[in-house]
Amino acid sequence: MLETASPTPVTAADLDRAESLIRSIPDFPQPGVTFRDIMPLLADARALRDCVRAMIAPFEGTFDVVAGVEARGFLLAGAAAMLADVGLIPLRKAGKLPKPAAAESYDLEYGTATIEATEEVRPGLRVLLMDDVLATGGTLAAADRLVRALGGEVVGTTALMELTALGGRAHVPEAHVLFRV
Numbered sequence: 001m002l003e004t005a006s007p008t009p010v011t012a013a014d015l016d017r018a019e020s021l022i023r024s025i026p027d028f029p030q031p032g033v034t035f036r037d038i039m040p041l042l043a044d045a046r047a048l049r050d051c052v053r054a055m056i057a058p059f060e061g062t063f064d065v066v067a068g069v070e071a072r073g074f075l076l077a078g079a080a081a082m083l084a085d086v087g088l089i090p091l092r093k094a095g096k097l098p099k100p101a102a103a104e105s106y107d108l109e110y111g112t113a114t115i116e117a118t119e120e121v122r123p124g125l126r127v128l129l130m131d132d133v134l135a136t137g138g139t140l141a142a143a144d145r146l147v148r149a150l151g152g153e154v155v156g157t158t159a160l161m162e163l164t165a166l167g168g169r170a171h172v173p174e175a176h177v178l179f180r181v
């Protein structure tokens with residue numbers, strides 16, 4: 001049985017506890033940005049497990065792989081792939097993959113970036129996209145384009161938290177998120 005099918009569901013209280021472990025750092029990485037630091041949450045076994053289970057629960061049985069966006073998305077996607085007993089596809093920042101099959105560029109809250117994927121994203125592969133933060137939505141929208149450009153099927157998008165003031169949901173309207181700040 002998959003871990004996500006555990007008879008003990010993740011409760012609202014579990015998620016409140018996990019959310020309390022997200023640290024807000026003012027003016028990082030630049031003045032005016034409040035950085036939402038998930039390191040305390042990741043360091044807590046119960047919070048990490050509860051969050052990953054809740055992030056993938058709505059999609060159980062619908063995906064062949066989890067694709068995580070470098071770097072923080074890797075941490076959650078790796079844990080999710082193990083829980084769901086599926087493979088992991090890292091979507092890497094430009095220049096890291098020796099043999100990229102496709103690339104997509106996008107704007108960030110603080111800068112611009114390009115992500116790349118390998119040919120392991122094959123036509124018809126059912127992919128669950130995963131990241132820590134939905135901010136402007138540029139990253140997850142680019143990840144969606146990237147997977148589709150290689151013929152993959154995006155079955156869903158899941159993030160730990162949404163920074164609502166940045167309006168990213170307009171770019172990924174179906175995204176499943178645990179926390180809204």
Ligand SMILES: O=P(O)(O)OC[C@H]1O[C@H](OP(=O)(O)OP(=O)(O)O)[C@H](O)[C@@H]1O
Nearest residue numbers: 070071072109133134135136137138139
């Ligand atoms: O919705 P968006 O505006 O696109 O922003 C969200 C992205 O920004 C952060 O990544 P970042 O590029 O800072 O990289 P990191 O994970 O390597 O820290 C975060 O981990 C998301 O991937």
Ligand SMILES: Nc1ncnc2[nH]cnc12
Nearest residue numbers: 034035036037109133135
């Ligand atoms: N404010 C923020 N905090 C943490 N991660 C982010 N990614 C984009 N914006 C972010």
